[in-house]
Amino acid sequence: MSLSLPEVRARTARLLEALDGEIVLLARRQEQMAALSEAIVQRDEGRLEALLAEVAGTLSAQAEADERVRALQAELARRLGCPPETARLGLLAERVGGREGSEMQSRRDRIVELADGLRRQHLRTSVLLTECARVNRRMLETLCPAARGVSTYDSGGREHWRPETGRVSAER
Numbered sequence: 187m188s189l190s191l192p193e194v195r196a197r198t199a200r201l202l203e204a205l206d207g208e209i210v211l212l213a214r215r216q217e218q219m220a221a222l223s224e225a226i227v228q229r230d231e232g233r234l235e236a237l238l239a240e241v242a243g244t245l246s247a248q249a250e251a252d253e254r255v256r257a258l259q260a261e262l263a264r265r266l267g268c269p270p271e272t273a274r275l276g277l278l279a280e281r282v283g284g285r286e287g288s289e290m291q292s293r294r295d296r297i298v299e300l301a302d303g304l305r306r307q308h309l310r311t312s313v314l315l316t317e318c319a320r321v322n323r324r325m326l327e328t329l330c331p332a333a334r335g336v337s338t339y340d341s342g343g344r345e346h347w348r349p350e351t352g353r354v355s356a357e358r
Contacts, residue, residue: 194265198286201258205293211248212300219307223314
């Protein structure tokens with residue numbers, strides 16, 4: 187069913203624009219996560235700090251974009267006679283139909299693909315951090331017998347480390 191009402195088309199166009207923004211943000215977040223992994227591997231603390239600040243800004247922008255998409259999606263759903271709380275992009279694309287419906291479905295598919303990629307990259311980064319912690323812990327256990335505590339230093343001062351705690355400060 188293809189609706190040609192100017193109001194529905196205008197709302198659909200705004201939703202498509204918002205979905206494009208989501209796509210850009212998700213791609214950027216995936217790039218940031220890959221860059222975080224690279225900075226961890228290279229032990230580039232300056233780059234790591236800059237990336238963490240950048241990620242915080244992107245997360246804020248993502249939350250705003252998500253809210254905008256939800257609002258536009260609910261508005262379009264009401265205009266199409268669907269309950270806003272149950273209307274998903276796939277259903278809206280079917281209801282809108284035609285070229286706009288195809289474009290909406292295409293953007294939905296791209297968002298799903300990017301979200302899956304971001305999830306995988308996040309998992310890789312988490313595994314990398316876990317492995318770094320394990321290697322650091324193993325080195326300290328090897329270098330220092332379990333019977334003694336080891337003093338490690340971080341940017342905030344002195345901390346005591348004991349092998350059985352399973353935590354190591356990675357700060358210099």
